[in-house]
Amino acid sequence: MAHVVGVLALHGVVPVDLSIPCAVFDRVPGANGAPFYEVRVCGEAPEVRARPFGLRVPYGLDALVSVDTLVVPGIEDPTTPVAPVVVTAIRQAWAAGARIASICSGAFVLAATGLLDGRRATTHWLAAGDLAGRYPAIDVDPNALFVDEGRIITSAGASAGLDMCLHLVRRDLGQAAAAHAARLAVAPLDRDGGQTQFIRHEPPRTSASLAPVLEWMLKNVARPLSVAAMATHAGMSERTFARRFQEQTGTTPMRWFLSARIRRSQELLESDGASVDQVALASGFASPVTFRSSFRKLTGISPTAYRARFNAERRPAHDKPFDAKNG
Template sequence: MAHIVGVLALDGVVPFDLSIPCEVFGRAEARNGTPFYDVRVCGEAPEIRARPFGVRPPYGLDALSSADTLVIPGIEDPLRPVAPVVLDCIARAWAAGARVASICSGAFVLAATGLLDGRRATTHWLAAGDLAARYPAVAVDPNTLFVDEGRIITSAGAAAGLDMCLHLVRRDLGQAAAAHAARIAVAPLDRDGGQAQFIRHEPPRTTASLAPVLEWLLANVDRPLGVAAMARRAGMSERTFARRFQEQTGTTPKQWFLSARIRRGQELLEGGGASVDAVALASGFTSPVTFRASFRRLIGIGPAAYRARFSAGR
């Protein structure tokens, strides 16, 4: 039975935010090629205003009660009061066991239910101050792309919503399925929730793109490459390279390369029968103990448990 994703369409919904879960979840497939998700756009009214056009959602709010995952896209005016019937539907979906996620200013709608009280959450950095002031019981973090609190996930604005949805696909179906969904969306899969919102994209004439270096690193995750070797490949000093890397990716070279190695380990665990020790070596770790510890810290479970959940033979 398909995993139902209910996408809440409120009046004044941000069109881009509304489209993200529809595209990402709508194109994700299980290993046998069948759609894993059943995406249902649920409107608070028969017709929803979405900036330059109107949307006629095929489902009403009552459909949210059967959702396994409820996604709340951003709205144009986050300070506008939310109808009590909407808040009640979200609360009932949560009580029924649904996973609830918000994109951008959708965090204001989620916070209005009280479900974010005592939890860490994020939203677009421009609105983070308003969210913190309006809901002081929420621990607002304006510096991350998304925050995963288990059954409650919040993301920053725009492309961060794409990062969050791909992250949820990876949680549900594994690294290979998330990578496939990212390729369909022509989006990177190498940004995790801990990366900063404040990624600067400078003009090409002043900042050379590090894309060729990143591709080279992905092809050489099994090699013992330090920042000095990366900087030489980029033709920069270590200090300049580290600064440009932070500007263009939002994280450090060391952390990015560690995440790339862990993702290589995920792919190997999903697709083959090699031992965990062999996977560790193929992923660039000289010590299987270090691999296991790093894997658990970044993914949340150990390599053996991950294989049991996502292996091709499952």
């Protein structure tokens, strides 16, 4: 049975926010090659008004009670009161056990339901102050790309919404499936929720772009690279390299490199029969103890638990060519 993802379409929905979960979840294969997710766009009316156009949606609010994951895209005007029927439908989905996520100003919709009270959450940095002012019971983090609180996940702008959707695929199916979804979206799988929203994106083929050195770092995760070695490979001083790295990725070189190592270890745990200690060594960790500690800190579970959850038998057939009919 497919994992049903409901995407909520409210009047004034931001079209790009609506399209992101549809595009990401619609093409992820499960272990048998069939689509793992079923995406249902659910509107507060049969025809929903978006600023550039109108949308005719196939499902109503009553369908939300049967979804496994509910994604709430942003709305153009977050000060617009949320209709009581929408609030009720979201609360019913929550009571039925749904995981609920928001993109950008969709956090204001969730805030109106009270489900974010007492929780940490984020939204686009331009709207974070307004969210915190209107809903003081929410611990608003204006810096994070996305905040995972278990069954409640909130994200910043559109690109952060993409990061969050890929994160949810990783939670459900593992690193390999998330990497496959990222390739289909032509998106990098290298940003976690702890990275900052304040990222300056350089044009991809300029001398200032760090893409070549990032690729080199990924190919050398098993080596004990220092920031000095990274800077030398990039042809920069350490100070310039660290500054540009922060600007372009939103994090430090060593934190990014640590995340890359953990992602490599996830791939090995999903597909390789090596012991956890061997995986640690192949991922660049000199000490298995350090590996276990770092892995748990970044993923929330131990390497052994991760392997049990995402073993080879459950791994989706992500390397098969994409078939437009079967996903």
